[in-house]
Amino acid sequence: MDWDTHRYFECFFAVPMLGAVLHTVNIRLAPAQIAYTIDHAEDDVILVHADFLPLMEEVMPLVKRxxxxxxxxxxxxxxxxxxxDFVTSYDEMMAGPATDFEFPDFDEGTRATTFYTTGTTGEPKAVAYSHRQLVLHTMGLLAGFGPIETSNRLHRGDVYMPITPMFHVHAWGFPYAATLLGIKQVYAGRYxxxxxxxxxxxxxATFSHCVPTILQMLLSAPEAADTDLSRLKMLIGGSALPRGLAESALAQGINVYxxxxxxETCPVLTxxxxxxxxxxxxxxRLKTGNPLPLVDLQTVGAG
Incomplete structure (x- = not known):
């Protein structure tokens, strides 16, 4: 339970590579729902940022395990x-002596991460991702976005900064892709x-992604008028991009699409x-576009 930080990024790799499952807790759920997901996911260890301690004061009495x-x-x-009580702190762990660790080898179908959506009805719904799914999604992203340095693509000359919460489907999977590209990454903390x-x-920063409400928040900020956004490519998802918002972003120099x-699809499809x-x-720029490589997509009409 953290903001978008280097610590969260490190956990994206370290926890699954241990053979454990990374549960990216959905901090936007109600306390009772968060407690439900902790029990349902069978969490053993929770990393909690100090900012979320007031929330955890409401959550912990409801956790059964x-x-x-x-x-x-x-x-x-x-x-x-x-x-x-805390067993330790993250900075104390990092300050300890370095030790050699032999990462285990396991089946590619092993569960790597899990995340809970709000669910249309009932309790939050779990979505689990295997190591294979994460690797294939990363390869699909790079094959679709990264072949050439042009227009709205993600390539090795970019500086990547996510503005999608890291708890939400691994910030759409782009931290993994950016790491495979070996590019500079920036994590903003609290938005x-x-x-x-x-x-x-x-x-x-030259490549980012967010939902329309975050883009509107950026464009409406007083500081936006004095910020050069002409190098920024911005992928929009989560809901439809309104034409007026797209035009406002383009007027600020943002390459928005x-x-x-x-x-359930890890998540990017098109x-x-x-x-x-x-x-x-x-x-x-408003169209959903083309499927990524490795995506088998079928379009059907209503009914």
């Missing part, structure tokens, strides 16, 4: 008060418009592929 807690904090001197715009400018996917002739075509 015994769990161990590890504290995450931005300042090692921070000693927050709470009603439960505030001023901080996001500052990092885009200072770190030279649409993708489509589902939590994205709008822009040829040079499409650059000025707003409608082309």
């Amino acid at each position: 015994k769990v161990r807690l590890i504290l995450l904090r931005d300042d090692p001197a921070q000693d927050p008060e709470c009603s439960f 505030t418009p001023a901080n996001l715009l500052r990092l885009i400018a200072e770190e030279g 649409t993708g489509y996917g589902l939590s 994205f709008a592929v822009l040829d040079p002739d499409d650059e000025a075509d707003v409608e082309a």
Whole structure:
């Protein structure tokens, strides 16, 4: 339970590589629902940022299983008060002596991560992802986005900064793709418009992704008028991109376009592929686009 940080990024790799399952807790659920997902996923260890301790004060009394807690904090001197104990803190673990660890070899079908959606009815619904699924999704992303340095593609010259929560389907899988590309990555922590715009400018971010409401938040921020966004490529998903919002983003210099996917598909299925002739075509940017390589997609009519 953390903001978008390097710690979360490290857990994306370290936990599954141990042979354990990474449960990216959906912090937007109600306390009772979070407790349900902790029990349902059979969590043993929970890493909790100090900012979420007030939330955990409501969650922990509802959790039925015994769990161990590890504290995450931005300042090692921070000693927050709470009603439960931590076995250690993340920074204390990192400060300990380095040890050799032989990562186990296991079947590619082994479960690597799990995430809970809100669910249309009843309790939150679990979606699990195997090591094979994560690898194939990463390969599909790079095959679809990364072959050439043009238009809206992700390539080895980019600086990547996600603005999709890392708890939500691995920030759409792009941290894995960015790592395979070996490109610079920027993790913003807690989302505030001023901080996001500052990092885009200072770190030279060129590729990101978010939902329409976050894009609207960025464009509406007072700092946006003084921030150069002309190098930023922005993939929009989660809901349809309104034409007016796309036009506002283009006016700010953002290369904005649409993708489509589902939590159950890890998640990206399609994205709008822009040829040079499409650059000025707003409608082309609003289309769900073409399937990624390795995606078998069937389109059917209503009924």
